[in-house]
Amino acid sequence: MSSLKVIISGGGTGGHIFPAVAIANAIKAKRPQAEFLFVGAQDKMEMEKVPAAGYKIEGLWISGIQRSLSVQNLLFPFKLISSLSKAKRIIKEFKPDVAVGTGGFASGPTLKAATSLKIPAVIQEQNSFPGITNKWLAKDVKKICVAYDGMEQFFPKDKILFTGNPVRKEMVQLEGKRDKAFQKFGLDKEKPVVLVVGGSLGARSINQALMPQLQKLVDAGIQLIWQTGKFTFQEASDAAKPFADKGIFVSDFIYEMDLAYAAADVVISRAGAIAVSELCLVKKPAILVPFPFAAEDHQTKNAMALVNHSAAIHIADKDAAANLVAETIALVQDKTKQEQLSKNMAELGVPDSADIIADEVIKLAEK
Numbered sequence: 001m002s003s004l005k006v007i008i009s010g011g012g013t014g015g016h017i018f019p020a021v022a023i024a025n026a027i028k029a030k031r032p033q034a035e036f037l038f039v040g041a042q043d044k045m046e047m048e049k050v051p052a053a054g055y056k057i058e059g060l061w062i063s064g065i066q067r068s069l070s071v072q073n074l075l076f077p078f079k080l081i082s083s084l085s086k087a088k089r090i091i092k093e094f095k096p097d098v099a100v101g102t103g104g105f106a107s108g109p110t111l112k113a114a115t116s117l118k119i120p121a122v123i124q125e126q127n128s129f130p131g132i133t134n135k136w137l138a139k140d141v142k143k144i145c146v147a148y149d150g151m152e153q154f155f156p157k158d159k160i161l162f163t164g165n166p167v168r169k170e171m172v173q174l175e176g177k178r179d180k181a182f183q184k185f186g187l188d189k190e191k192p193v194v195l196v197v198g199g200s201l202g203a204r205s206i207n208q209a210l211m212p213q214l215q216k217l218v219d220a221g222i223q224l225i226w227q228t229g230k231f232t233f234q235e236a237s238d239a240a241k242p243f244a245d246k247g248i249f250v251s252d253f254i255y256e257m258d259l260a261y262a263a264a265d266v267v268i269s270r271a272g273a274i275a276v277s278e279l280c281l282v283k284k285p286a287i288l289v290p291f292p293f294a295a296e297d298h299q300t301k302n303a304m305a306l307v308n309h310s311a312a313i314h315i316a317d318k319d320a321a322a323n324l325v326a327e328t329i330a331l332v333q334d335k336t337k338q339e340q341l342s343k344n345m346a347e348l349g350v351p352d353s354a355d356i357i358a359d360e361v362i363k364l365a366e367k
Helices: 014-030 046-052 071-094 107-116 132-137 178-185 204-219 233-243 257-263 273-282 295-307 317-332 335-346 353-366
Strands: 005-009 035-041 057-060 098-101 121-125 143-146 160-162 193-197 223-227 248-251 266-269 286-288
Touching: 005 014, 005 071, 005 107, 014 035, 014 046, 014 273, 014 353, 035 046, 035 071, 046 057, 057 071, 071 107, 098 107, 098 132, 098 353, 107 121, 107 132, 121 132, 121 353, 143 353, 178 257, 193 204, 193 257, 204 223, 204 233, 204 317, 223 233, 223 257, 233 248, 257 273, 266 273, 266 317, 273 295, 273 335, 286 295, 286 317
Parallel strands: 005 035, 005 098, 035 057, 098 121, 121 143, 143 160, 193 223, 193 266, 223 248, 266 286
Antiparallel strands: none
């Protein structure tokens, strides 16, 4: 075949965008002449993040269905028809050999249009409980790449391929980065570090659990790298001001996540699929506080997949204010527990996930 052409759709959150970019990067490493076109939802973060990663993207007028009665829900049928129509036009113009979907609003119409035009398609489901888009697409696609066991209860068994979740390679390569990390965040190498990360938008309940109790963490000799998200950044910054010289680094978004992982002894995190996959690969002991309003409470299911292997500690969102700081101090002070969690986490990581998926995509395109 002359030049491989791949259309990729996934977005709405970093959890759908970054796997899509990781898969594209892996395909490109194997087929340097390959051409890529991403399709996202207008006004969502993929319209900025995908071009930043070096790929072209087209936007569809699409959004999710709200759980409450709203004007957005009334518009949904029109958005879906418009998006299917535009996706078909994009596909006819680009003429891809294969389509890849990683979930999110735009993924549905894009892959539906692709399969209706007889383009072979692959979907990648990051979570232990699949999203509505991927369930809808399952019967039309050739392969379904999953990251958790037991997914045959949702998808046709003969289409499932266990691949783990693709993560950006540079994100989990930590060797030799520790000194640079401490310099970057202005921290003391002699004191333990807790990384707090609540997904790309931050986690209000985690932030609010920490803000009134920063003194306790400082008294325990703990330093923080704290990604707050943009919504509570100002509030968290104000709370951290009295501890400016005590190793409390606050940022609304951390771009050099590899350095944050390299410095961390313990991580407090939401339980989004990609965050969980990264933690398994960097082998950092973690306290997971799942976002309780994620679709079908899938973050709690992701967290429990680790907890059931004694690979993480789980704190329910509603208990974060009461328990999070005490649990954090206890874990930082318990080296044996940290080692046990790290060891069990390592057994759940799939380091070459993007390569496995890339091979599958190339195979389908070349059939």
